Amino acid sequence: MTNSVMPTYGRLDVAFTKGEGAWLTDTTGRQYLDALSGIAVCNLGHAHPAVAQAISDQATTLIHTSNLYHIPLQTKLADKLTDLSGMEQVFFCNSGAEANEAAIKIARKYGHEKGIDKPVIIVMDSSFHGRTMATLTATGNAKVHAGFEPLVPGFVRVPYNDLDALRMAISHWPEAVAVMLEPVQGEGGVKIPDDDYLIAVRDLCTQHKVLMMVDEVQTGIGRTGKWFAFQYSEDVLPDVIMLAKGLGNGMPIGACLVAGNAVGILQAGNHGSTFGGNPLVCRAALVVLETIEKDNLLDNVNKLNNHIVDGFKQALAGQDKVKEIRSLGFMFGIELTVSCTELVQKALDKGILINVTADNVVRLLPPLMINMDEANKIVTMVSELIIDFLASQANENEA
Ligand SMILES: Cc1ncc(COP(=O)(O)O)c(C=O)c1O
Known part of the structure; x- marks a missing residue:
């Protein structure tokens, strides 16, 4: 798409019109779980009252x-x-x-x-x-x-x-x-x-x-x-x-x-x-x-950090291309042994916003106010993405 905004960003093909808590709605009405918070900005979630x-x-x-x-x-x-x-x-x-x-x-x-x-x-x-x-x-x-x-x-x-x-x-x-x-x-x-x-x-x-x-x-x-x-x-x-x-x-x-x-x-x-x-x-x-x-959000971060990390460790156990799962509070990095920038688009297709940094690190920066259910969704969706991606890569290499 050409338009009059200077192309300093490689943008994903989506635009959001509304946000509430950890959720964003796009121009078609589809909802996405925001596990990035506008790159660590919307810590209280969107449209906080x-x-x-x-x-x-x-x-x-x-x-x-x-x-x-x-x-x-x-x-x-x-x-x-x-x-x-x-x-x-x-x-x-x-x-x-x-x-x-x-x-x-x-x-x-x-x-x-x-x-x-x-x-x-x-x-x-x-x-x-x-x-x-x-x-x-x-x-x-x-x-x-x-x-x-x-x-x-x-x-x-x-x-x-x-x-x-x-x-x-x-x-x-x-x-x-x-x-x-x-x-x-x-x-x-x-x-x-x-x-x-x-x-x-x-x-x-x-x-x-x-x-x-x-x-x-x-x-x-x-x-x-x-x-x-x-x-x-x-x-x-x-x-x-x-x-x-x-x-x-x-x-x-x-x-x-x-x-x-x-x-x-x-x-x-x-x-x-x-x-x-x-x-x-x-x-x-x-x-x-x-x-x-x-709202005791620091407690929420500390409580859910363990839960999220444990969830990822369990879900990704045995994946030999998952090199390391790192975190401090609500900064999560899942390092793969392979480049994985395409996961950002795949995540969007699945309905979750994530980021990949340094070419092979899936980075998650969810809002500090997410609840247990949203934390579980992040773990399930992101683990599935990584597992499917690594499996499809393995298939490609075999073919
Ligand atoms: C550690 C750090 N310092 C500085 C910046 C730059 O901030 P801004 O984009 O608001 O200028 C960023 C942005 O990602 C950052 O992560």
């Missing part, structure tokens, strides 16, 4: 004034986010890439204030941080870089979950000002580092006076069963965390939170955003956070 009510109330009261004035709802949201995270201050923007851009600017200015003219940020292989020039440079995926060179200077890359490599890089680069990483790599294939990895990264950063900047754009706001994934690592408080996606349940809001050495780096005139943290998005985000608390 409290979020819808708050947006509608706020739209008829005040949508936007500008950051030239105080915005009480922004202050309230910043207080809530700092309470939940242990961080100290918040800058609001509109997306994950922008939250990461703010972090990168903080790291560079922190370096300049220490007398480092050419600051270096250490980033990870197979990471994803966004599509702006600095965040695509930070991203550890050659496909994301291709065609946009020259990349932004001042980034060096090390393998993820490899402390020796990080230790060597920090010692090798006296200009190092920050380490930027995801606590679980989402786009990279639901890669979960060793239990003590972030603790050791924190220690190294503290020792070398380098900022620890944790990209929680996908993992944050309850996705992993804690408010923030870094909270799985005892006594770790990053200097910077970056949020977006689930914070607004679909309203575009991002945030860059600072603590410790990163506080006070950005001053008036150093950074900004016209829309960032306007009354409408802040009101929605406040209700998102309240609802996660009120």
Whole structure:
């Protein structure tokens, strides 16, 4: 189909007109179970009544004034986010890439204030941080870089979950000002580092006076069963965390939170955003956070995580092309030994929305509010898909 939208996405041939909870309805009236949440965005499900009510109330009261004035709802949201995270201050923007851009600017200015003219940020292989020039440079995926060179200077890359490599890089680069990483790599294939990895990264950063900047754009706001994934690592408080996606349940809001050495780096005139943290998005985000608390959604995630993983382990037992089933909270990755991108279309045909990342990892990011019945449906439908797909591949190879 040709149309006037720039073809930056390879889109599936379906359009949705309505959503309710974990279900979406397409233009023909067919229903689909959403096991992706708009890529970790609609954590409360679609058309959540409290979020819808708050947006509608706020739209008829005040949508936007500008950051030239105080915005009480922004202050309230910043207080809530700092309470939940242990961080100290918040800058609001509109997306994950922008939250990461703010972090990168903080790291560079922190370096300049220490007398480092050419600051270096250490980033990870197979990471994803966004599509702006600095965040695509930070991203550890050659496909994301291709065609946009020259990349932004001042980034060096090390393998993820490899402390020796990080230790060597920090010692090798006296200009190092920050380490930027995801606590679980989402786009990279639901890669979960060793239990003590972030603790050791924190220690190294503290020792070398380098900022620890944790990209929680996908993992944050309850996705992993804690408010923030870094909270799985005892006594770790990053200097910077970056949020977006689930914070607004679909309203575009991002945030860059600072603590410790990163506080006070950005001053008036150093950074900004016209829309960032306007009354409408802040009101929605406040209700998102309240609802996660009120409905005990972190408990729901933790309870259903075991159930879903056990279900997959049972259903996929004996499938020798299923390499590993990984999860933290409601981030699930089922790694196959073969490329499986075609499963996305097959899943859609079956009536469920899933994603395949890193070519061979089935990724599921269901809304945090699904019930037991929906969890069972996800396990049954996705297991069937994988089993049928692997069987059809085996038949093809025999023919
Ligand atoms: C970890 C991470 N960081 C940053 C981004 C970019 O966020 P956005 O698309 O809102 O710019 C994403 C998006 O998938 C992400 O997963």
